[in-house]
Amino acid sequence: MARRLAEAGHRVVVCDTRAEAIAEAGHAGIEPAATPEAVATAADIVFLSLPNPGIVRDVVLGPNGVVKGGARIVVDLSTTGPSMASAVAHELAALGIAWVDAPVSGGIAGASGGKLAVMVSGPKDICDEIEPVLAVFGRQFFCGEKAGSAQVAKLGNNMIAAAVILLSAEALAMGVKAGLNPQVMCDIINASSGRNSATQDKFPRSVLTGTFDFGFATGLSYKDVRMCVDEAENLGVPMVAGSLVRQMLAATKARYGAESDFTSMVRIVEEWAGVEIRA
Template sequence: MHHKERKVTQKVYGFVGLGNMGGPMAARLVAAGYTLHVYDRDQKAVDAVVAKGATAQASARAVADASDVVFLSLPDGKIVNLVVSGDDGLAGASRAKTVVDLSTIGPDAARKAFATLAERSITYVDAPISGGVGGAVKGTLAVMVACQQALYDELLPVLQTFGTGFYMGQDAGLAQVMKLANNLLSATAVAITAEAMAMGVKSGLNARTMIDVINAGSGRNSATADKFPKAVLTGTFNVGFAAKLAHKDVRLCLAEAEAIGVPMMVGAAVREMLVATTAICGPEADYSDVARVVEDWAGTKIRG
């Protein structure tokens, strides 16, 4: 038994994608004492994690050739597909037997990645995360996982470096559906809070008082509890999550809902709000810029 436990702890891990979420998560793995090989196209992002004790590799494939388990934290399904099945993709790895995908890519892309890797006897684990950059730094993320129960049990100790694990079932795509449902709610909270706050402020209410009342009442949500106090009342608009990524998540959610026959009239309105935000504020717009768009349209400022 002791020998088996020792073998599990000696596994070597890889991490591909060291962005806003991936960087802090990789750093947490190193801090927890795991051996980690990393790759990202952004050399600065690589250098930051290497300075903490990770080993840099020249490509995603090189990471998979040096590791037993590879984590992915990438922007979308197209990039995950490229990293998995491109000429120099993970599917050809000589060592890695498990790929744990922390990205939000939608159920179709997750099922595709699973099938591609299964052909090479590599197991794809659908494991999107929620909790923002702060959660990634502090290790308080929700990690939604779809894979065989035995594999989930085996991975759980390392996943707990990132936060709390939730087992969603064994089929790839199930964890993506859970993540999309969560992010639909998150985006809706941002959009509707912007409208309610703009109305109150333009009528003469104090923005900080409004937030305090809402958080003490039945209107409380993730936007009033965290995003608006941090990024809108301060005028910094720096949640650290791109509006275009929020749009991608809502779009994927609506596509899944349409495919299975679930109406999403409110979701459709939220999607259009995110489209407008990126169109008006530019491709680098922050998630909280939704409120800036409503402010401009309303001719008022939601400030503390």
Template sequence: MSETIYGFIGLGNMGGPMAGRLLDAGHVLHVTDSDPAVMQRLVARGAVAHDSAQSVGDSADVVFLSLPDGKVVQSVLSGEHGLARSSRAKCVVDLSTIGPAAAQRAFEILAEQGIEYVDAPVSGGVTGAERGTLAVMVACLPARYEALTQVLGNFGKLFYLGAQAGQAQVMKLANNLLSATAVAITSEAMALGVKAGLDASVMIDVINAGSGRNSATMEKFPRAVLTGTFDVGFAARLAHKDVRLCLEEAERNGVPMVVGSSVREMLVMTTAIRGQNADYSDVARVVEDWAGVKVRAKS
């Protein structure tokens, strides 16, 4: 049986480390990205560079995508030199967060060319991508899931969500809504405590030992807010995109999201105030400015 050859399109904060893990596992890997610099970092580790998605698909059996949104995914699939035009690829594994409607469109585009689409968004941030500890949510036919289990295991723990494209996206959006809500409400709680005279580091320790602990108090605040670096590595505008997609899906399903709507507005304001390059953790900086405090560890 011949060796499966893999491709990877999108080598940014998440895609780069994931592609690197495939190289570390000894796989032949063909790559492309709009940024030549990030592509060259992987070429230096043994990857083969290409100038288009179609070229990657002409060289690989299974192609992974890690892209910012559904519009970019559709362009990569059906553009002038898109993946759907490739001669070799028979499976596309989409690790992006694009929402269920975009996943279904991607499935249809590829199905017309006889290419399987695997809906497989991931969660766990850049650190999880580097360490191979991501949660990998997968929706595809059971036989394809079984065939991909070993290679997807390089990225983290797998969760099978069913055969229908888009189901894994629903799971990812629900997860990201919770994550964004944790960041927003932790920002407010921490600003209150510091304004009232509490030590930010002690607050985090107490919360993490009690019932209020969450992903923001355990990871994001100690790393990026208490240090004043604001460098989680995930853009606030992308967090807003994910929450917006979640609310759109909730509306389609008749599920009210009062809290979710407030979180979306907080992310809109963060991007408006801090700019398009604002980090996810800049939500806390906006609340700090409003409250007139700095949530920092004491040196």
């Protein structure tokens, strides 16, 4: 995403805890910064793309945080849930800094190609102002002015994205055990009413090949689904299937580690079924 901003002609300054990310950014003509405060001193608009709510809060409000610089607008591209978004937005508003939620979906391929879905919530005038910049990332969907609204939409999406991996794994494991070719079964599903993002994309790329490297960590998926179920409970909405997905991700994290790819849920189903779903 930073590279796309630079290629679109924007001056981009970046701070990252990973030295390799800073080095890669430098090759794209992006300027390094030592702290979030330094980014906010150099930029009028600061984008965040971070792993969890606690890190977002620290980067914005902590020592050497974004709030110490002179940025006018903070845009959170992370999936951090509505509660944290509302709390940070409230603190920034008191300082005259605008907060916009803009969680994205579409993975590494969507980010590289500028084809992400960008869910946006925040003050309408600010959202309109940054719309041309967000267009660099992909298609925008305005979810309202209330802080955290876009986060609710993103949590629902991510819960479904994980759920279809689990459901597809169970169906394909059944097919393989019955003697069906899993690639043919994926083709049938994708031409039929069961079509979903797992059988269309994730299984052909990362499961049938046995690589389990789609590009989204099990720990992050578990965090998103956990927040989704928690938010549903806060709103009084039953989330029975979502709770099962959360437990399956918890089992996957325990078995293969938080850094494993979230398609590793399939490996749990394979173990239980005694088959491998391979082309």
